[in-house]
Amino acid sequence: MSPSQQTIPQLFSLPLLRRALIGALACLLAGCGYSLVGRGSSNLPEDVQAVFVEPLENETQRSQVEQILTQAMIDELVTRRRFEILNSADGADAILSGKVTDFTVRPVSFDSDGLANNFEILITADMKFERPPRGGDTEPETIWANSRYLFRQDYPLEEDSVEYFDRENLAIEETAEDFAQTLVTDIFEGF
Numbered sequence: 001m002s003p004s005q006q007t008i009p010q011l012f013s014l015p016l017l018r019r020a021l022i023g024a025l026a027c028l029l030a031g032c033g034y035s036l037v038g039r040g041s042s043n044l045p046e047d048v049q050a051v052f053v054e055p056l057e058n059e060t061q062r063s064q065v066e067q068i069l070t071q072a073m074i075d076e077l078v079t080r081r082r083f084e085i086l087n088s089a090d091g092a093d094a095i096l097s098g099k100v101t102d103f104t105v106r107p108v109s110f111d112s113d114g115l116a117n118n119f120e121i122l123i124t125a126d127m128k129f130e131r132p133p134r135g136g137d138t139e140p141e142t143i144w145a146n147s148r149y150l151f152r153q154d155y156p157l158e159e160d161s162v163e164y165f166d167r168e169n170l171a172i173e174e175t176a177e178d179f180a181q182t183l184v185t186d187i188f189e190g191f
Contacts, residue, residue: 043190044082044143048131051083052092056125057099065172066100069123072176076184089132094143096187098127105168108154118156119168121175125149129187144187151179 053074058066073096077085086092102124107116126147130140155171 044188048093048143049084050086050091050093051077052086052089052095053077054089054095054097056097059099059101060103062103062172065103065123068172068176069100069125069179072173072180073183076177076180080184080188082188092132094129094131095140096127096129098125098149100125105171116157118154119171120152120154121171123151123175123179125151127183144190146186149183149186151175151182153178 053070056066056070074085077083077096083094089095100123102122104122105119106122107118108120109116109118111117127145127149128140128142129144130142133140153175155174
């Protein structure tokens with residue numbers, strides 16, 4: 001049989017082809033830059049060990065949202081066990097600060113009677129993670145910042161819920177936990 005009459009399987013043996021594909025795939029994956037989020041890699045400087053969480057400012061009409069979010073951020077940082085959380089900025093290697101610039105609750109779905117049964121909470125914040133000024137510096141050094149940090153989450157309004165605001169407070173607390181987890185992950189990973 002001449003080379004022009006050979007079929008592709010005869011020209012390339014299956015084990016050789018399989019090894020070549022596996023080798024090429026391994027090379028691609030080794031150099032692609034993918035890594036698991038939250039698995040020891042961090043964009044934070046190693047010398048940042050002590051953090052002060054400044055109470056958030058509230059520029060919205062919704063009272064207490066800044067207090068709930070501040071506490072959730074502290075709880076999340078404590079859970080991560082990466083930093084010592086300080087009660088003041090004295091001695092802090094970094095300060096997490098910000099302000100809640102917008103808080104919106106809006107209905108996203110309705111029941112057969114036209115009553116809202118699912119709502120969306122939108123929180124917009126101006127967040128900063130900075131080193132305080134040291135020595136002769138007059139300005140803090142920004143480690144991470146996002147002036148339009150947007151977080152949204154849906155929550156259902158249960159049929160037996162009599163008081164809308166009671167359910168809203170619970171939804172804010174639950175949303176605050178997710179807000180804090182996402183925020184801290186973004187700071188750690190540099191997003």
